[in-house]
Amino acid sequence: MTSSSPAPREISVVCPTYQEGASIARFLERVRGAAARFTDCRLAELIFVDDGSTDGTIETLREAERTWTSPRAVLIVRAHKAGTVSAQILGFRRASSPLVVTMDADGQHPAETIARLAGAWEPSVDLVVASRYVAGGHVEWEFAHRALISAGARRISRIALPGARRLRDPLSGFFLARRELVSELPPTDPGYKILLYVLAMHPRAEIREVGYEMGMRIAGESKLVRGLGFIPSFLREVSRYRRLARSSPRRPVSPAGTR
Numbered sequence: 001m002t003s004s005s006p007a008p009r010e011i012s013v014v015c016p017t018y019q020e021g022a023s024i025a026r027f028l029e030r031v032r033g034a035a036a037r038f039t040d041c042r043l044a045e046l047i048f049v050d051d052g053s054t055d056g057t058i059e060t061l062r063e064a065e066r067t068w069t070s071p072r073a074v075l076i077v078r079a080h081k082a083g084t085v086s087a088q089i090l091g092f093r094r095a096s097s098p099l100v101v102t103m104d105a106d107g108q109h110p111a112e113t114i115a116r117l118a119g120a121w122e123p124s125v126d127l128v129v130a131s132r133y134v135a136g137g138h139v140e141w142e143f144a145h146r147a148l149i150s151a152g153a154r155r156i157s158r159i160a161l162p163g164a165r166r167l168r169d170p171l172s173g174f175f176l177a178r179r180e181l182v183s184e185l186p187p188t189d190p191g192y193k194i195l196l197y198v199l200a201m202h203p204r205a206e207i208r209e210v211g212y213e214m215g216m217r218i219a220g221e222s223k224l225v226r227g228l229g230f231i232p233s234f235l236r237e238v239s240r241y242r243r244l245a246r247s248s249p250r251r252p253v254s255p256a257g258t259r
């Protein structure tokens with residue numbers, strides 16, 4: 001770096017975890033390897049919010065917390081499984097960087113994409129979403145019924161939430177946001193789609209989408225979509241965000257001092 005180069009943009013990463021014992025060590029290796037190659041951004045910390053995993057996830061993450069320095073690893077353990085949304089809000093509250101990426105810890109979200117999300121951010125932008133459905137994006141579903149469920153869920157999100165019509169992949173679990181956009185969300189019942197909550201509460205947020213290829217889980221199986229029980233709980237979640245958005249005072253998209 002020359003003396004005139006700007007300092008690399010600093011990023012915190014927040015990952016919700018639950019029973020990822022079979023994949024978490026590989027995930028940690030992948031993120032650390034990718035972060036070592038970042039040039040225009042610096043991964044300051046990885047914050048894991050675990051909901052009482054009993055399969056070794058916590059032990060592996062504790063070891064990273066003890067030994068990692070750059071990036072730091074931070075582990076927050078909650079007593080009970082309470083969904084990813086509240087876990088992610090908690091993680092954003094603990095983040096030290098004003099720009100935070102949230103991603104899954106099962107290997108489906110490639111760590112290299114973190115740098116591309118950071119590269120697409122600029123001061124007028126609130127959210128940079130890693131998208132499966134714009135140029136450069138791709139997803140291959142392990143089971144055909146998941147493609148159908150996902151397409152249906154996308155359509156429902158668009159009907160229910162105006163903010164969700166503004167991007168191609170409103171169900172993405174992988175995005176960069178200004179910290180306050182998520183950390184200041186009011187607490188809500190257990191849910192799994194934090195981007196929908198953000199879009200409901202900030203329908204006019206300034207958004208960019210960056211294509212990425214969603215991978216397969218390193219190991220284990222989805223904790224979210226098991227059978228058709230997912231559908232009614234998804235519908236309840238979307239209508240809750242719609243209600244919350246309607247009943248909450250219009251908040252400024254960009255709180256002063258965060259840009």
Ligand SMILES: Nc1nc2c(ncn2[C@@H]2O[C@H](COP(=O)(O)OP(=O)(O)O)[C@@H](O)[C@H]2O)c(=O)[nH]1
Nearest residue numbers: 016017018049051082083087104105222223224
């Ligand atoms: N803290 C927390 N993490 C969860 C919970 N459910 C799933 N996760 C984590 O959230 C991420 C996404 O879950 P996953 O089962 O892969 O969902 P899918 O990708 O939609 O099939 C993974 O890192 C999981 O370990 C939960 O209730 N609490």
Ligand SMILES: [Mg+2]
Nearest residue numbers: 104106108222
């Ligand atoms: Mg997954």
